[in-house]
Amino acid sequence: MSALTYPLAHLLGGLVLICAFALLSQRRLAAMITLYQFEAVTLTAAAFWQGFAQHELALFLTGFITLIIKAIILPIGLRYIVKNFNITRAVETAMPVGLSMILGVGLIGIAVYVVLPITMSAVTLTREDLAISLSVVLLGLLVMTTRRNALSQVIGFLSTENGLVLAAIGMPGMPFVAELSVALLVLMAFLVMGVFLFRIREHFENLDIAGIESIEKQGR
Amino acid sequence: MHLACDPLSALFLAILLPQIVAGALGAERRSVFFWAFAGGMVLAVLAAEAFTLLLGFELMSAASWVLVLRGDRRPATLYAGVAMFSGACLLPALFLPPGGIAFSLILLGAGAKAGLAPLHAWLPKAHPAPPAAVSALMSGGMVKVALYVLIRYGFVVLGGAVQPWWGTALIFAGAASVLIGALRAVLEVELKTILACSTVEHVGLIAVGLGVALRAKALGETDLAALALQGALLCAVAHGLFKPLLFLGAGAVKHATGSSSLDWLGGLMRGMPRLGGLMLVGCFGMSALPLGPGFAPEFLLLHAVIAAAGTGGILARIGFTALLAVLGLGAALALGTAVRVIGVGFLGRPRTLRAAAAEDADKPVLWGMGLLAGLSVPVALFPGIVLLLLNPVIAQLVPGANQPPLHYAPFMLALLLLIAAAGTYALLQRLASHGEREVHAFNGGFGKPPAWLPFGDPLTQASGTGFAEPIQRALGATILGAKFIDPGESYVLDPLRRLNVYFTRAAERVRRATIRQRLAFLFAALVLFLAALGFVQGA
Numbered sequence: 001m002s003a004l005t006y007p008l009a010h011l012l013g014g015l016v017l018i019c020a021f022a023l024l025s026q027r028r029l030a031a032m033i034t035l036y037q038f039e040a041v042t043l044t045a046a047a048f049w050q051g052f053a054q055h056e057l058a059l060f061l062t063g064f065i066t067l068i069i070k071a072i073i074l075p076i077g078l079r080y081i082v083k084n085f086n087i088t089r090a091v092e093t094a095m096p097v098g099l100s101m102i103l104g105v106g107l108i109g110i111a112v113y114v115v116l117p118i119t120m121s122a123v124t125l126t127r128e129d130l131a132i133s134l135s136v137v138l139l140g141l142l143v144m145t146t147r148r149n150a151l152s153q154v155i156g157f158l159s160t161e162n163g164l165v166l167a168a169i170g171m172p173g174m175p176f177v178a179e180l181s182v183a184l185l186v187l188m189a190f191l192v193m194g195v196f197l198f199r200i201r202e203h204f205e206n207l208d209i210a211g212i213e214s215i216e217k218q219g220r
Numbered sequence: 221m222h223l224a225c226d227p228l229s230a231l232f233l234a235i236l237l238p239q240i241v242a243g244a245l246g247a248e249r250r251s252v253f254f255w256a257f258a259g260g261m262v263l264a265v266l267a268a269e270a271f272t273l274l275l276g277f278e279l280m281s282a283a284s285w286v287l288v289l290r291g292d293r294r295p296a297t298l299y300a301g302v303a304m305f306s307g308a309c310l311l312p313a314l315f316l317p318p319g320g321i322a323f324s325l326i327l328l329g330a331g332a333k334a335g336l337a338p339l340h341a342w343l344p345k346a347h348p349a350p351p352a353a354v355s356a357l358m359s360g361g362m363v364k365v366a367l368y369v370l371i372r373y374g375f376v377v378l379g380g381a382v383q384p385w386w387g388t389a390l391i392f393a394g395a396a397s398v399l400i401g402a403l404r405a406v407l408e409v410e411l412k413t414i415l416a417c418s419t420v421e422h423v424g425l426i427a428v429g430l431g432v433a434l435r436a437k438a439l440g441e442t443d444l445a446a447l448a449l450q451g452a453l454l455c456a457v458a459h460g461l462f463k464p465l466l467f468l469g470a471g472a473v474k475h476a477t478g479s480s481s482l483d484w485l486g487g488l489m490r491g492m493p494r495l496g497g498l499m500l501v502g503c504f505g506m507s508a509l510p511l512g513p514g515f516a517p518e519f520l521l522l523h524a525v526i527a528a529a530g531t532g533g534i535l536a537r538i539g540f541t542a543l544l545a546v547l548g549l550g551a552a553l554a555l556g557t558a559v560r561v562i563g564v565g566f567l568g569r570p571r572t573l574r575a576a577a578a579e580d581a582d583k584p585v586l587w588g589m590g591l592l593a594g595l596s597v598p599v600a601l602f603p604g605i606v607l608l609l610l611n612p613v614i615a616q617l618v619p620g621a622n623q624p625p626l627h628y629a630p631f632m633l634a635l636l637l638l639i640a641a642a643g644t645y646a647l648l649q650r651l652a653s654h655g656e657r658e659v660h661a662f663n664g665g666f667g668k669p670p671a672w673l674p675f676g677d678p679l680t681q682a683s684g685t686g687f688a689e690p691i692q693r694a695l696g697a698t699i700l701g702a703k704f705i706d707p708g709e710s711y712v713l714d715p716l717r718r719l720n721v722y723f724t725r726a727a728e729r730v731r732r733a734t735i736r737q738r739l740a741f742l743f744a745a746l747v748l749f750l751a752a753l754g755f756v757q758g759a
Contacts, residue, residue, distance in 0.1 A: 110750055113754040142743070148736070
C-alpha cells in the first residue's frame with residue numbers, strides 16, 4: 001500500500017458523491033443520464049484503484065462489469081428510451097430543486113453523523129468510505145421520491161445501487177459473488193423497468209406517472 | 221376453575237337469585253342466552269380466582285349482547301363496544317400488582333359496565349332495548365356484578381394498598397351519576413329509558429357510599445367505613461328488588477298497550493289494577509320515601525356523608541357538604557320521577573284507545589313481580605334485620621369495624637302511623653256531621669273543559685313532557701344544555717366518534733397514497749431511524 005491509497009480512494013468516492021448530488025439538481029433527462037454515466041465511470045476507477053491497492057483480482061473484474069454494464073450499456077439503453085419513446089425531455093419535479101438540494105445536504109450530514117460514531121473501531125478507509133456510500137444511497141432515494149417522471153426515478157434507483165457497490169468495493173475481503181449478483185440484479189431491474197415504462201407509454205402516451213396517480217385516486 | 225362462597229359472594233348471590241327467578245317467570249324461560257347470561261353472572265360472583273371471575277364476566281357480557289341484539293342493532297353495537305372496553309381494562313387490572321394503576325383500571329372497567337358517570341351514556345340506550353325480563357336482569361343484576369368486582373378488588377384484593385384518592389374518585393363519579401341520572405330520569409318520556417336513567421342514579425348512590433367507605437378505610441376511620449358500606453350495600457339490595465320489578469312492569473305495559481311512552485299511556489290503573497299496584501310498590505322504592513325500601517339506604521348514606529365531612533381538611537368539609545346537596549337533589553328528582561311515572565302513566569284518563577283497552581298482565585309476570593314486591597316489604601319494614609345479615613360482609617370488607625346501630629325503625633313508625641290514622645278516622649266518624657249535602661261529582665281533578673272541547677279530550681291532560689317542563693327549565697338547561705344532550709354523550713361518546721372518523725380517514729389516505737408518496741414515507745422512516753440511531757450512538 002502506498003501513501004496514495006487513502007487519498008485517492010477518498011477522492012474517487014467524493015467524485016461519486018458529487019455526481020449523485022448533481023443528479024438532484026438536474027431538470028433535463030439527458031443531463032441526468034450523462035451524470036449517471038460519469039458516476040459509473042468514476043465508480044469503475046474506484047474499483048480498479050481498490051483492486052490495485054488490495055491486490056484483489058476480483059475487484060478488477062467488478063470494475064470491468066461496472067464499466068461494461070453501467071457506464072456503457074445502461075446509458076445507451078436510457079438514451080434509446082428517451083429518443084424513441086418520445087419522452088418529454090424536461091423533468092417535472094415534485095418539489096423545488098433548491099429545497100431538494102438542501103434536503104440532500106441534510107441527508108449527507110445524517111449519513112456522516114450515523115456512520116462515523118458507529119464504526120469508531122474500524123479502519124479509517126472503511127469508515128469514511130461507508131459514510132460516502134450511505135450518502136450516495138440516500139441521495140438516490142431522494143431523487144426517486146422527488147421526481148414525477150418514471151425514467152428519472154429509474155436513474156435514482158440506479159444511482160442508489162452505485163452507492164451500494166461503492167460500499168462493497170471499499171470493504172477488504174468482500175466476496176466477489178455479492179457484487180456479481182448485485183450487478184445482475186440491476187440488469188434485471190432495468191429490464192423490468194423497461195417493460196414497465198413501455199407499458200406506461202402504451203397507455204398514457206408519455207412517461208409521466210401522474211396518469212397512474214390520478215387513476216389510483218379515482219379507482220379505489 | 222375454582223369457586224368459593226364467602227359472605228360477599230353470598231350477598232350478591234342473594235341479590236341476583238330473586239331477579240333471575242322473576243325474569244324466568246317473565247317469559248324468558250326457554251331462551252338459552254338468558255340462562256347463559258344468568259349463569260355468567262353467578263359464575264362471576266362465585267369465582268375464587270381472577271380467571272374464573274373474568275370468564276364469568278365476559279360470558280355475561282357476550283350473552284347479554286346477543287339479548288340486546290334482539291331489541292335493536294345500534295344500541296347493541298354501542299353496548300358491545302363498552303363491554304369490550306371494560307373487558308380490556310379488567311384483563312390487565314386483575315393481574316397487576318396491587319396499586320393505583322390496578323385500581324384505576326378496575327374503576328374504569330367495572331365503572332363502564334356499571335354505568336358510572338363519565339361512561340354512562342350507553343346505559344339509557346342499551347338497557348331498554350332487549351325484552352323486559354332481560355332489561356330487568358341487566359339493570360338489577362349485571363350492574364350489581366360490575367359493582368361486585370369493584371368491591372371485591374377495591375376492598376379485598378387490593379385492600380392492602382388502599383389510598384384515600386381511590387375513594388375520592390369513586391365519590392366524584394358517583395355524585396355525577398346521581399345528578400345526571402336523576403335529572404334525565406325525570407325528563408325522559410320512554411318508560412324503560414326512565415328506569416334505565418334511574419339505574420344510573422342508584423349506581424351513583426352506591427358508588428358514593430363505596431367511595432366514602434374506601435376513603436374512610438384508607439384514613440383508618442373504620443366505623444365510618446362500616447356506616448357508609450351499610451348504606452351502599454343496603455341500597456344495592458333494595459335496588460336489586462324494585463328495579464327489576466319496575467322493568468317487568470314496563471314490559472307488561474308495552475305488551476298490553478303497544479307503547480311505553482308516557483305520552484301514549486294514562487289511566488292504566490283501571491285497566492290493569494294488579495300491575496298498577498305492583499308498579500306503585502316499585503315506584504315507592506325508587507323514590508326513597510320513608511317506609512319504602514329506598515329510604516333506609518339513603519338515610520344511612522346521608523349520615524355517612526355528614527360524618528365524613530368531619531374527617532378531612534376544609535376542602536373535604538366543603539366537598540362533602542356539596543355532596544349532601546347533590547344527594548338531596550337526587551332524592552327529590554327521584555321522587556319527581558316516581559310521581560310522574562304513576563301520575564302520568566297510570567292515573568288520569570287514557571290518552572289512546574289502546575291504553576283504555578289495556579288488560580292486566582299475564583299471571584307469570586305478575587307472579588314474578590309479586591315475588592320481588594313481597595321481598596321488598598321486609599327490606600322496607602325491617603332494615604335493621606337486613607343490616608344484621610350484612611354484618612359478616614362488612615366485617616370481611618373492613619376488618620375490626622364497629623357497626624353502628626340503625627336509628628330508624630320503620631315498622632314501629634308504620635305501627636304508630638296506623639294507630640294515629642285509625643284514631644283520627646274514629647274521631648272523624650264520631651265528630652263529623654252526619655247530615656247530607658249535594659255537590660258536583662269529583663272528576664279526577666280535571667279542570668272544566670274549554671268551550672271548544674265540550675266533552676273533554678284526554679290529550680288536554682298534562683303530558684309527561686309538560687309535567688317535566690319546570691324541571692327542564694330550572695335544571696335541565698344548565699346541566700344538560702339547551703339541546704338536552706347528556707354530557708356523557710357530548711364529552712365522551714362524540715369525541716370518540718370524531719376520533720374514529722379521523723383515524724378512518726387517515727387510514728384511507730394511507731391506502732390511497734400514490735407510489736411516490738409511499739416511497740417518500742418509507743424514505744422518511746429510514747432517515748428518521750438513521751437519525752435516531754446516530755443520536756443514540758452519539759450520546
